[in-house]
Amino acid sequence: xxxxxxxxxxxxxxxxxxxxxxxxxxxxxxxxxxxxxxxxxxxxxxxxxxxxxxxxxxxxxxxxxxxxxxxxxxxxxxxxxxxxxxxxxxxxxxxxxxxxxxxxxxxxxxxxxxxxxxxxxxxxxxxxxxxxxxxxxxxxxxxxxxxxxxxxxxxxxxxxxxxxxxxxxxxxxxxxxxxxxxxxxxxxxxxxxxxxxxxxxxxxxxxxxxxxxxxxxxxxxxxxxxxxxxxxxxxxxxxxxxxxxxxxxxxxxxxx
Numbered sequence: 607x608x609x610x611x612x613x614x615x616x617x618x619x620x621x622x623x624x625x626x627x628x629x630x631x632x633x634x635x636x637x638x639x640x641x642x643x644x645x646x647x648x649x650x651x652x653x654x655x656x657x658x659x660x661x662x663x664x665x666x667x668x669x670x671x672x673x674x675x676x677x678x679x680x681x682x683x684x685x686x687x688x689x690x691x692x693x694x695x696x697x698x699x700x701x702x703x704x705x706x707x708x709x710x711x712x713x714x715x716x717x718x719x720x721x722x723x724x725x726x727x728x729x730x731x732x733x734x735x736x737x738x739x740x741x742x743x744x745x746x747x748x749x750x751x752x753x754x755x756x757x758x759x760x761x762x763x764x765x766x767x768x769x770x771x772x773x774x775x776x777x778x779x780x781x782x783x784x785x786x787x788x789x790x791x792x793x794x795x796x797x798x799x800x801x802x803x804x805x806x807x808x809x810x811x812x813x814x815x816x817x818x819x820x821x822x823x824x825x826x827x828x829x830x831x832x833x834x835x836x837x838x839x840x841x842x843x844x845x846x847x848x849x850x851x852x853x854x855x856x857x858x859x860x861x862x
Contacts, residue, residue, distance in 0.1 A: 608664070609676075609677075612679050614767045615642065618643070622766060623701070627850060632857065637663055641774075643773060651779060653683050657690050670694070673857065679784045679785050692802060697856065699805045699807070702842060706795040724768065742841055756843065804829065804830040805852060805853065808834055810836050811838070831856065833849075833852050
């Protein structure tokens with residue numbers, strides 16, 4: 607399973623995401639995208655070249671096909687990858703992902719710029735937990751009512767945003783290019799042409815990847831299993847076990 611991490615992530619975020627969602631018998635391939643954690647930043651770090659870099663990784667490891675697991679901004683890369691290299695993809699799992707849209711971007715396409723600082727973000731995470739939760743569409747009440755495993759998983763995911771400095775180039779690039787590519791270049795994402803199966807996990811109250819955009823876009827897919835939660839925010843908090851069951855069922859069909 608090739609995990610395509612979201613904004614403010616890196617290979618570490620991909621590993622945590624994959625470990626939390628995938629059955630234990632799956633091999634996780636997690637690569638920092640352009641600009642994250644000392645990953646290269648080529649002259650043209652667009653989604654097409656990011657996909658080419660992923661192909662190089664797969665080829666160098668003699669991996670023929672993968673299931674793509676994409677979160678948040680990683681959705682852009684996942685869609686571009688399956689459109690460019692359908693023969694290398696078995697299926698796609700999208701978790702709180704972005705989708706192609708004909709509507710102009712409203713509001714910021716990423717976290718507020720002021721958090722692109724280790725001290726500030728560290729302070730928010732350690733001393734303003736409520737604000738941190740709000741950024742991802744969650745409340746203190748939801749967090750406090752959740753079990754210890756759910757809380758631990760979320761806190762571990764938050765920790766992957768630090769340190770910010772070696773991720774900053776990737777974050778800014780995602781905000782300006784990756785998160786807007788499926789709007790600016792909408793016509794180059796013909797979802798109707800994708801024959802591969804999708805598993806889509808999304809929350810209606812996701813403040814970053816809007817539910818309405820997902821709902822409209824997925825009507826264009828030929829083969830999609832869609833799981834929608836009323837709450838859970840951008841990280842589908844509180845649905846870990848349900849998500850694992852859906853993911854395990856989706857993957858099992860390729861092992862039989």
